[in-house]
Amino acid sequence: MEIVVLGAGSLGSLVGGLLAGAHDVTLVGREPHVEAIEADGLEIRGEYDRRVFLRATAEGEGLAADCAVVTVKSFDTPDAAHVLATGEYGAVISLQNGMGNEAVLAGHHDTVLAGTATYGAVRREPGVVDCTGRGEVVLGAPGGGRSSMADRVGEAFRSAGLETTVAADMPRRLWAKLAVNAGINAVTALARVENGAVLEAPAEELVRAAARETARTARAHGVDLSNREAIAATERVADRTAGNESSMRQDVENGRQTEIDAINGYVVDRAEDASVAAPTNRLLAGVIRTWERGRKLR
Ligand SMILES: NC(=O)C1=CN([C@@H]2O[C@H](COP(=O)(O)OP(=O)(O)OC[C@H]3O[C@@H](n4cnc5c(N)ncnc54)[C@H](OP(=O)(O)O)[C@@H]3O)[C@@H](O)[C@H]2O)C=CC1
Ligand SMILES: CC(C)(CO)C(=O)C(=O)O
Numbered sequence: 001m002e003i004v005v006l007g008a009g010s011l012g013s014l015v016g017g018l019l020a021g022a023h024d025v026t027l028v029g030r031e032p033h034v035e036a037i038e039a040d041g042l043e044i045r046g047e048y049d050r051r052v053f054l055r056a057t058a059e060g061e062g063l064a065a066d067c068a069v070v071t072v073k074s075f076d077t078p079d080a081a082h083v084l085a086t087g088e089y090g091a092v093i094s095l096q097n098g099m100g101n102e103a104v105l106a107g108h109h110d111t112v113l114a115g116t117a118t119y120g121a122v123r124r125e126p127g128v129v130d131c132t133g134r135g136e137v138v139l140g141a142p143g144g145g146r147s148s149m150a151d152r153v154g155e156a157f158r159s160a161g162l163e164t165t166v167a168a169d170m171p172r173r174l175w176a177k178l179a180v181n182a183g184i185n186a187v188t189a190l191a192r193v194e195n196g197a198v199l200e201a202p203a204e205e206l207v208r209a210a211a212r213e214t215a216r217t218a219r220a221h222g223v224d225l226s227n228r229e230a231i232a233a234t235e236r237v238a239d240r241t242a243g244n245e246s247s248m249r250q251d252v253e254n255g256r257q258t259e260i261d262a263i264n265g266y267v268v269d270r271a272e273d274a275s276v277a278a279p280t281n282r283l284l285a286g287v288i289r290t291w292e293r294g295r296k297l298r
Helices: 010-019 033-040 074-085 101-106 148-159 170-191 195-199 203-220 227-240 247-253 264-273 279-297
Strands: 002-006 024-028 042-046 050-052 055-057 064-070 088-094 112-117 120-125 128-133 137-140 164-166
Touching (some): 010 024, 010 042, 010 064, 010 247, 074 101, 088 101, 088 148, 112 170, 170 227, 170 264, 170 279, 195 203, 203 227, 203 279
Parallel strands (some): 002 024, 064 088
């Protein structure tokens, strides 16, 4: 399969690099990362030890492929949708965290798939990405139900060795992943700890409360996600990625904008729509947003 990965940062480099073992992959990213990959290939460290050779470019316009995998941050999705609209793709799939990405992409593309990823990835230096935890990709039609394109893309991911499930209940899966990120990301970013730390007191209670509020909000919007399932999913991912620095922790440590609006902020907004209380998500979103404002004032 011909695959373009738009957003060759931590996750995009890892997923693109693994897909390149079985497919014709082009990474779209920034300099000097893409230049290093063009010159010497991409080194995948941590859970893997391999160097892969694949195309990499900083020019995402006008490309064509069977599938485009979107791995930019959620606040860059509108720009990514415009870039992809200049090319031709059989399907566009988001592997991003946060809610709302598929709806933005669907404004520009006919066939959009939803996806979640629990692989841990950190781009260490130009041309090098660390896999800090093997996880799973789940993908399917954004509104639920079966999709032949999802089956095709899922088979392509599996044939490259990525653990992949094609799911017919993506709305539920997206809310479950939202609970995982609402629980883990802001807490690990604020406390500057690895994901495994949220399994212990005192973080444990905070993380469970954020996941529970997310599940309650999902149910208020007609999505069948129990508190127990949301907490279990959060703890399972924290355990499997115990040594990982969450993407939000990486953002805060690098002084970059976070995805708080699409994660805890989204939970707060949807909870408000349905008159559900979400005090823990509100607090976490408020503190991260305060940090983002302070960062701009400096
Ligand atoms: N890292 C992880 O372990 C995981 C991340 N995720 C999710 O995956 C998504 C990506 O996260 P992550 O990889 O950590 O983020 P990164 O910031 O490391 O990667 C995104 C990359 O995309 C680049 N980019 C943005 N727009 C464009 C564009 N138009 N053309 C080319 N490059 C572009 C960014 O460049 P610039 O820096 O210049 O903006 C950046 O290098 C997020 O939604 C995250 O929550 C999900 C699971 C695990
Ligand atoms: C799976 C997890 C929690 C891995 O760290 C992630 O999604 C993230 O960091 O954003």
